[in-house]
Amino acid sequence: MNIFVLSQLVAGLVLLVVGAEILVRGASKLATLLGIPSLVIGLTIVAYGTSAPEMAVSVQSALAGEGDIAIGNVIGSNIFNVLAILGISSVVVPLFVDKQLIKLDVPIMIGLSVLTFFFSLDRTINRSDGVILFLGAVIYTAFLFYQSRREKPSEEELKQEEQQIIGHISLVQWLTNIGFIIIGLGLLVLGSRWLVNSSIIIAQAIGVSELIIGLTIVSAGTSLPELATSVVASFRGERDIAVGNVVGSNIFNILAVLGLAAAVSPTGITVSSSLLNFDLPVMIAVAVACLPVFFTGRRINRWEGLLFLGYYVAYTIYLLLKSTQHDSLPIFSSIMLSFVIPITAVTLLVLSLQSLHKRNKRKTKEL
Helix, strand or coil, X not given: CCHHHHHHHHHHHHHHHHHHHHHHHHHHHHHHHCCCCHHHHHHHHHHHHHCHHHHHHHHHHXXXXXXXXXXXXXXXHHHHHHHHHHHHHHHHCCEECXXXXXXXXXXXXXXXXXXXXXXXXXXXXCHHHHHHHHHHHHHHHHHHHHHHHHCCCCHHHHHHHHHHHCCCCCHXXXXXXXXXXXXHHHHHHHHHHHHHHHHHHHHHHHCCCHHHHHHHHHHHHHCHHHHHHXXXXXXXXXXXXXXXXXXXXXXXXXXXXXXXXXXXXXXXXXXXXXXXXXXXXXXXXXXXXXXXXXXXXXXXXXXXXHHHHHHHHHHHHHHHHHHHCCXXXXXXXXXXXXXXXXXXXXXXXXXXXXXXXXXXXXHHHHC
């Protein structure tokens, strides 16, 4: 390992972030020119566009036969998105949670996480599993389009759309936005190739498994667009976007990213024992934890954001201790399993019951 490999790793991450930004910008403007509602643009293009680096890296890894990086990237990104991105965003500003997320999108995220676990029980996510997941992405996206068509936009939104569409469609705009999409995709492909190649070399040099690299460095790096989008949305007061972007990206990661990676892989994606026994259950637990946190007052408070961040730090420490077989691993594991996790679970349960009790009281008073 030398300075060139580290430079290639950093350059790959930069190209992924820049490529995703250019892709989202071009796709968003092109969708507006085509008259696609802004709600659908936010739920699909923004959320899916920020997950483009995960798509590029996982597909590239699957084609190269590096299944550990492909699936580790998806699982690691989903864990990072909730614990780190929502954690940081809610520490900046407490986040409000839309009803639709609690009733529809978060349950879908939980269901897909459980489905991924069941697909992995035979230690392989094969091509047929991948096709099923990818078809789910198509159905989910079509449902979002259908749902948005049923909702009537406000007069202000209609005026904005008219101003954007009428008299502004020109050949230059079409070519410019299509050019943005092509350039963005090109940067994503090049960035993902550099990132995957350098990650493999680094893993081999320092004696850390490619799975650990995929779960940490690669997953955090490919989630930088989601992090930037959610934090900026929090600063601008668009707090629903900050939460929706994370949940939407997690759904896309499982359905489209993992689905396509498994579908194009010659032999499917092999699931290691450590993933099946630890990381996949962690991903499910993180998804499930969103419900009580979101449900309590329909907002993510600063202390809950700090809790999320603390758990991500603990998760990363565990992975590093395990990869090096450090002497502190048994002590760390027993503290987390016997003390920290049970106390957190009880706290969230009590808060959820209190929130439910308050809502029932309000309904009784209204009646």
